[in-house]
Amino acid sequence: MTAHIRDGRKVAYRWIGTVLAIGVYIFLLAPSVIVIPVSFGSQYELSFPPRQYSLDLYRIFFSSDSWMQPLFLSLRVALMTTFISTVIAVPAAYAIVRFSFIGKKLLMALIMSPLVIPSVVFALGVYLYFSYLRLTGTTTGLVIAHTMFVLPYALVIISAGIQKLDPNLEFGAMLMGAGRFRMMMTVVLPQLYPSIGAGALFAFLISFDEVVISWFLAGPTTTTLSVKMFSAIQWEISPVIAAVSTILTAISLVVCLVNVMLQKKTDTPA
Amino acid sequence: MTVIASKGAGPFIAPAAILSLLVALVPVIFIFYNSTAGGTSTEAFTSILESNLFLRAMRTTVEVSLLASLLSVVLGYVVALHLARQSARRRAALMVLVLLPFWTSILVKSYAFTIILGREGIINSFLSWALGAEVVLPLIFNRVGVMVGMTNYLTPLVVFPVLASLLAIDPALYRAAEIMGAKPARIFLTVTLPLSAPGVLAGALSAAVMSLGFFIVPALMGGKQDIMLANLVDFYTREVLDWNVASAVGVILFALVAIFAVPAMLLRGKQQGAR
Helix, strand or coil, X not given: CHHHHHHHHHHHHXXXXXXXXXXXXXHHHHHHHXXXXXXXXXXXXXXXXXXXXXXXXXXXXXXXXXXXXHHHHHHHHHHHHHHHHHHHHHHHXXXXXXXXXXXXXXXXXXXHHHHHCCHHHHHHHHHXXXXXXXXCCCHHHHHHHHHHHHHHHHHHHHHHHHHCCCHHHHXXXXXXXXXXXXXXXXXXXXXXXXXXXXXXXXXHHHHHHCCHHHHHHXXXXXXXXXXXXXXXXXXXXXXXXXXXXXXXXXXXXXXXXXXXHXXXXXXXXX | CCCCECCCCHHHHHHHHHHHHHHHHHHHHHXXXXXXXXXXXXXXXXXXXXXXXXXXXXXXXXXXXXXXXXXXXXXXXXXXXXXXXXXXXHHHHHHHHHHHHHHCCHHHHHHXXXXXXXXXXXXXXXXXXXXXXXXXXXXXXXXXXXXXXXXXXXXXXXXXXXXXHHHCCCHHHHHHXXXXXXXXXXXXXXXXXXHCHHHHHHHHHHHHHXXXXXXXXXXXXXXXXXXXXXXXXXXXXXXXXXXXXXXXXXXXXXXXXXXXXXXXXXXXXXXXXXX
């Protein structure tokens, strides 16, 4: 009898917990999902649900220079950022996991600092510095700043991958006479591809979505998609933004699925 | 951590070290240098401390950040608790519901919220339809909009550390408490809550660190009264073109964030040391 009563209460608590959680899931997901139906609406009105479904907004997006130029710039910046940050992060992650050296903690704090420093502060600093170097408004400037900004994320993901490798294999290769570089290329890298791929994907999305630094560094010819979108939301609220948003959400979904797969293996959130 | 060698790290770490010295350290030095006009004057600081615009932005920043962090800890805890009770497979599937918002661009969210919360947005249209009268609740371009946007952004960040600490609780403790006759509410208050406290603290601190520097959400979902320090940095840089004052606001924002970031980093170090 008593067991019954206690069970009933437990079930009730679980039920309340589930209902509350569903409410929060809806709150979290609503903004990512709502843009999808809106993006298939008409170009003349912004309504939910749309009265008429069409691909108008996508057609406008893909046929107007004022959106395509920023899109291609963003793709270019994100790809270059991904490449450079990965090339820098892989050896750095290896050094951090496998070596101890003087000033390691201090250097780590510095490399990780973009995670903690407000991006507006980082953006202002880079803006002042790049004004001095005449790099504001250039693609190079954007790529350099983004590379620093995404480095900590790439480093964390790749370090986690290296931590799971067996160091004895590396020892073995070096005992057999392989130099560090050869050992890196033939022993470490082949085992590390999944982590490198995930790190690169995250770096790409973070650079592609980044607004604040780009907002400070952008010039008339170097407006990224996120900067264009930021000013578009502020000034015009054009329905085309819904189409852009849906495309961005689709990219996010891909990254999110990779993240889930990664998580299954390690069970630690990114 | 397996350390192979203590020498030879140089070539591996050099590119990252050079990049972070040149592109993370130097910019911060530039801000400090500019805020004091080259170390000679405190004029920028005295002028903002007398400016009502700055004082109001400072108050807004602290108020909004604390409240948004608190709200996101509550919402994040609800989700983490739900996830912790699922089987590993279901948890991985449900994780998508947290990770998709986590990876969604803040611009997409802000834009979506203007559709949801706007004057003729989804909520107001629904209420008008349900009540049969014109309802125009002011839900955006004010404090409410900022809170909704920020809480939405911060909640996933809280879920991760709280979930990690909930999953670390030994299930035997629950069984023991149950066998000894503790009711669910008591088990929650005496076992779950205290043992997940480190995760909650980590989540709350990182939410506070993130929210103090918020720029996009107040710019797109707030009104003129809801300007935060990050927006002020932008305002002084682009509108007023006063780099010294912009840097001084930046330095103050930097210091404010450090108050929360330093304990967060110490906490993380301690947890790693304990493992």
